[in-house]
Every structure is written in C-alpha cells, then in structure tokens.
Amino acid sequence: MNELDPNTKPFSFGTEPHKLHRKDAPDTSVAAAHKVDTATDEEKVYKIICGYPKGLTLKDLAFIMNKQNNAISGRITALLQKNMVEDSGDRRDGCRVIRQIKHV
Numbered sequence: 001m002n003e004l005d006p007n008t009k010p011f012s013f014g015t016e017p018h019k020l021h022r023k024d025a026p027d028t029s030v031a032a033a034h035k036v037d038t039a040t041d042e043e044k045v046y047k048i049i050c051g052y053p054k055g056l057t058l059k060d061l062a063f064i065m066n067k068q069n070n071a072i073s074g075r076i077t078a079l080l081q082k083n084m085v086e087d088s089g090d091r092r093d094g095c096r097v098i099r100q101i102k103h104v
Contacts, residue, residue: 013046014039015078038078045075046084046100055088055099 020033048064049056058076062069076098079085083101090097 013042042075050100055097057092057095059095
C-alpha cells in the first residue's frame with residue numbers, strides 16, 4: 001500500500017467562497033467568506049492529521065494549531081467531503097477521531 005506524502009498535493013485544497021456563507025447572507029458575511037484562505041488552512045490541517053496515524057480530535061487540532069474549534073471544524077468537514085480524511089469511528093474526550101485515509 002502506498003501512503004500519501006503530506007508534502008505532495010494529490011488533491012485540491014480549498015473551498016469555494018459560496019459554500020462558506022448562506023444564500024441570504026448579508027454583504028459582510030459574503031465579503032468575509034471571500035477573505036478566508038481555505039486552501040492554506042485545509043492543507044495545514046491535513047498535514048497535521050497525516051502526522052498522527054492514530055488520528056486527532058477537533059480539540060487536539062485546535063490545541064496544536066492554537067486556534068478556536070470553530071476556526072478548524074469547517075476545514076475538517078471539507079477534508080471529509082473530499083475523502084481525504086475519515087472519521088475513525090473512535091471517540092476521544094467526547095470528540096470523533098479523524099485520521100488520514102490511506103489511498104492505494
């Protein structure tokens with residue numbers, strides 16, 4: 001089995017701004033969605049998860065990255081939707097454990 005090298009970019013990082021705000025969102029929310037660098041944030045989260053074979057929780061990632069949970073949870077959701085990480089089925093400290101998907 002070949003493991004993905006977290007330093008390569010086999011997937012597309014980043015989320016389209018229109019997916020980050022509601023359709024009826026005020027202009028300020030729309031503008032904020034366009035300012036978020038989701039590609040960089042997703043890549044950082046992915047690389048950190050790749051470094052922990054047993055997986056990490058949202059709380060673990062927030063601690064490691066020194067960020068609030070809500071600043072990271074959307075990046076985890078995007079990586080889950082892109083099939084780059086998975087919910088291991090385990091729970092730790094009341095949180096789901098997220099780990100890298102090993103692609104062959």
